[in-house]
Amino acid sequence: MRGFATGRLGIDFFIGEDIVKTLKLAVVAFALLGGVAHADVIKVGVVGPFSGPFALQGKSFKAGIDAYMAVNGNTVGDDTVEIVYRDIPAADPAQSRALAQELIVKEGVQYLAGFYFTPDALAATALLEQGNVPMVVMNAATSAIVTKSPYVIRTSFTQYQVSSPIAQVAFNAGAKKVITVVSDYGPGIDAESAFKVAFEAAGGKTVESVRMPMSTNDYAPIMQRIKDSGAEGVFAFLPSGPTTLGFVKAFNENGLKDAGIKFFAPGDLTQESDLPALGDAAVGMQTTFHYAISHDSDANRKFVEAAGKAIGNPAEVNFPAVGAFDGMHVIYKMIEATGGEQDAAKAVDAIKGLSWESPRGPVAIDPESRHITQNIYLREVAKAEDGTYYNKEIQTFEKQGDPGLAYVK
Template sequence: MIAEMTGPFAEFGRQMKAGIEAYQKQHGTTVDGQRIEVIYKDVGGPQPEVAKRLAQELIVQDKVDILAGFGFTPNALAVAPVATQAKVPMVVMNAASAKLTSRSPYMVRTSFGYDTMVPPIAQWALEQGQKKAYMIVADYAPGHDAEKAFRQAYEQGGGEIIGSVRVPLMTVDFAPYLQRVKDSKPDVLFAFVNAGNVAPALFKDFKTKGLADDGIKLIGTGDIVYESILDVIGDNGLGATTVYPYSMQHPSELNRTYVQQFQAALGAKERPTIMSVSAYDGMALIYGGLKKAGANAGGQALLEAFKGLAFESPRGPIAIDPETRDVVQNQYIRRLERVDGELMNVEFKTYEAGR
């Protein structure tokens, strides 16, 4: 596992580790007698050279059979040629850039890609009769992917993009951008910005500028209402409609069990995110691949076993596309509401995989 275990992105590693431990608590630490050991290496953040060095050390010194983790796309990209050369499968549990798995024939992804996640929110907005949209996205690769995906789906559905802006990754002053949005009078504002203190600032300025009072609806990806920042967003975010492949409110018995185990391990107030579920599913993929190919399988044989695997996740049914090696999953439209006094992203519409 190459993950962010310390520093400003330590929550990434914390969530992933909790997901892995929850899976092994449920399913044990062996597959057909073969012990599954997880070695954690701290990459600290988006540091491609560090990720590459750690991958090389894990392969050469620790003799690992699988590389996993990768909170950031640049880290996954840096490790891709290492995995290819060593013929070691790598399971991406968070990095979400479009077509990422094309960068190595040994890469498999259990998280998501913005190119497939975003179109349903564009479709949903059009179904509500919201024909004019403005876009605001963080100015880096995932933001560009989200922007492209929304524009394409929205315009193909008959909608009109009347404005767009890319904002600095860590900006917390959205007032000047939102004034432009207010003046443009769109039906909806599509937003993709990061969690931390960025998304709460967006909601605060959205309310202060009175965009909701003007009838402008705020929609976006689930990143803007990430579970770990909901208490910071507070009531400013009520009613925000987003698309994401997971909410801790997902109504299934497996998810209820997962949430209970997650909170038993980390605390009753803790909220699991898609990151923890992607790690949980990464372990399900590894276990399933070993059962299919044989507990001693590695390299190409294990990779082939991953292709086409399908199983139930806390987020719902998922599968690995045998051609792209990317995850195939439902996308859920959610609304931020208070449930028993707690802020929650409540799913109310499902766009099934492949439809």
């Protein structure tokens, strides 16, 4: 198939002539309808890892979406909401862009959502303005994503948002010298920067910074490097899934905990689905995060019940589920504000400043950045009387925005 590259509205990807014709016909139809399109069925395209090593996170996306629709129905006004899923097992920007393009052009979705990995979310942002489609980021955690298009809204978190508070916690815990260890990609670099800025502002010293390839699965050399650094504590970030489970197990099994080296991290590293495998070795580990399944509120109990039914195993409900649940709330509000018409600018304007009670606590969409403002919690892994493990919230950092936006170039 022959094709060409186009730079219109910042889009510089390769597209075929048949897709170009489809886009042109869509634009003509759009103009004939007076600039807006209306559908009795409103499609939401969700891109995420529904197979492969990160499939649990994709299942959590779906559980959160299903839970929201179970509680609130599948209609907004006279329109029916339909979810169209696309699978991307691991970070793959080219595939993410292709899937998003397919959803917009062939499936006719009015909203894009999901996006577990930052590179996948960034790749799709170039399509939004020409496609007249808002995108709701339900997980990807690099600050820069919301700056790439005025049609991006985030209902998850950023690494700056969750990693900055743990720096003060580390300093107060007596760790004055810390080594940072992160996965070498956008969120990892953000997490490293966030921690170092806050930790050094508190008076601490970063003795070494280690960035690991995302493909790393042997952590023994990293553990030896931590021991050799002379650090009193380690700050770590890896994308949640098999990588985080492997890293925390290696930390415990290589004697770092017994050596008195303190462990600090955002909540990805003690996600609830991993706690049974970590067992007693995880008890006492502290992380900062925007959500814990144990959060004490009626809204959260209803959410956990609905999401547990949707996923089939309540123990598998994970933090991407709450990002998806709240993402659907935002999408429903956009559909309501536009009366079902396809008008991305109007939809996004309608939710700027929107506030509501989430399962995670009070949240709001910042009208300037379109990023979520929320509480961040210091959590400690605890063991319940029935032998199960959970993240117990022990401190609240209220109404946290995204400090990382100040560093986006």
